Amino acid sequence: MIFDDFLSFNTNGLYCKYGDFYLDPMQPIAIAVISHAHADHAISGNNEVFCTEATAAFMHLRYGKNAAKVFNIAGYHQSFAIKDVQVTFISAGHMLGSAQVLMEYEGVKYLYTGDYKLQPDATCAPIEWVKADVLITESTFADPQVLHPDPVEEIKKLNDIKINILLGAYGLGKSQRLINLINEHAPQKKILIHHRIMPINAIYEKQGYSPGKYQVYGRKLMKNQEEYVYIVPPFTFDSYINATGVKRLFASGWKNLQVNKNDTLFISDHVDWNDILQAVAHVEPTQLWTLHGNGAHLKKHFGNDIFVKLLN
Numbered sequence: 001m002i003f004d005d006f007l008s009f010n011t012n013g014l015y016c017k018y019g020d021f022y023l024d025p026m027q028p029i030a031i032a033v034i035s036h037a038h039a040d041h042a043i044s045g046n047n048e049v050f051c052t053e054a055t056a057a058f059m060h061l062r063y064g065k066n067a068a069k070v071f072n073i074a075g076y077h078q079s080f081a082i083k084d085v086q087v088t089f090i091s092a093g094h095m096l097g098s099a100q101v102l103m104e105y106e107g108v109k110y111l112y113t114g115d116y117k118l119q120p121d122a123t124c125a126p127i128e129w130v131k132a133d134v135l136i137t138e139s140t141f142a143d144p145q146v147l148h149p150d151p152v153e154e155i156k157k158l159n160d161i162k163i164n165i166l167l168g169a170y171g172l173g174k175s176q177r178l179i180n181l182i183n184e185h186a187p188q189k190k191i192l193i194h195h196r197i198m199p200i201n202a203i204y205e206k207q208g209y210s211p212g213k214y215q216v217y218g219r220k221l222m223k224n225q226e227e228y229v230y231i232v233p234p235f236t237f238d239s240y241i242n243a244t245g246v247k248r249l250f251a252s253g254w255k256n257l258q259v260n261k262n263d264t265l266f267i268s269d270h271v272d273w274n275d276i277l278q279a280v281a282h283v284e285p286t287q288l289w290t291l292h293g294n295g296a297h298l299k300k301h302f303g304n305d306i307f308v309k310l311l312n
Contacts (some may be wrong), residue, residue, distance in 0.1 A: 001108065003077070003105070014112075020103050021082050023101060028046050034050070035051075038173065044063035046068045050072045050082070053073050054203065057097075058091075058096075058203060066139060074089055084106075085105050088102040095121075099114065100112060103200050108133050109132040110132060111130060111285075114138065143273055144297060145273075145296070147274050148268045151267045154257065155178070155186060163245065164225055166232065166237065166240055169234075171196060171222060178251055182210045190226055190228050194230070230246075237250060247263065253270055277301075288307070288308045289310075294310075295310040
């Protein structure tokens with residue numbers, strides 16, 4: 001029997017009452033299961049954290065001694081128990097160390113996706129599929145009108161730009177994916193990296209996922225037009241709004257983060273509408289619970305075929 005109250009939201013975030021833990025909590029709590037290291041999912045100050053090795057490394061880098069009091073590290077498919085709930089991390093394909101969280105309680109399987117993507121990405125383990133009775137999916141882009149373009153074709157746009165490029169991207173996950181894509185599909189470009197991204201790259205390399213060739217940014221280098229691509233985090237990108245001698249692009253799945261209608265680079269690390277439908281087909285749940293977005297389109301799409309519950 002599926003427990004309708006297995007997961008619920010409160011002021012601290014998404015709570016599993018039968019294990020007395022939170023999934024990606026929004027406030028510091030006693031026991032947290034962290035799906036991946038992006039700051040909107042992995043906050044500092046929790047007492048006890050369960051996560052993958054890479055997620056712990058990124059949290060230590062960002063938060064230092066405040067990352068958490070205790071880290072419990074588990075690899076993919078290494079099950080552990082939190083009270084009466086059996087928990088297993090399954091690769092989510094979102095970024096290095098990202099995990100779906102499979103929870104088993106009284107014979108019922110609940111699969112929390114966290115953030116995930118289906119597109120190939122050489123800088124992290126690919127997504128894996130497991131069967132579950134309940135699929136708890138993020139629904140950031142759960143709209144039939146949102147279909148992500150091919151990231152390879154998007155990155156190939158850089159080949160037509162002969163001047164230096166100022167490329168805005170989130171430092172963790174997206175930047176490493178971009179380095180790899182540019183090396184692979186625009187190899188004549190010379191990649192420069194903002195100094196704050198360098199220690200993140202070092203963790204990727206230590207974990208065996210080198211993104212490819214790059215060098216740290218130097219002001220003198222960018223004064224020459226040698227098809228440099230300078231990858232910078234959002235705060236730096238915004239500060240260079242009046243930069244001259246460069247083409248400004250921002251890599252994101254969000255339209256509002258694009259520079260303008262003509263200079264776009266739609267590369268998303270989240271699932272789109274068709275991807276979510278594929279996830280449902282692979283997992284074969286009898287119930288679909290949605291969060292981090294609007295699940296109304298999914299509720300309408302599945303009708304009476306699958307019970308759809310909007311958690312937020």
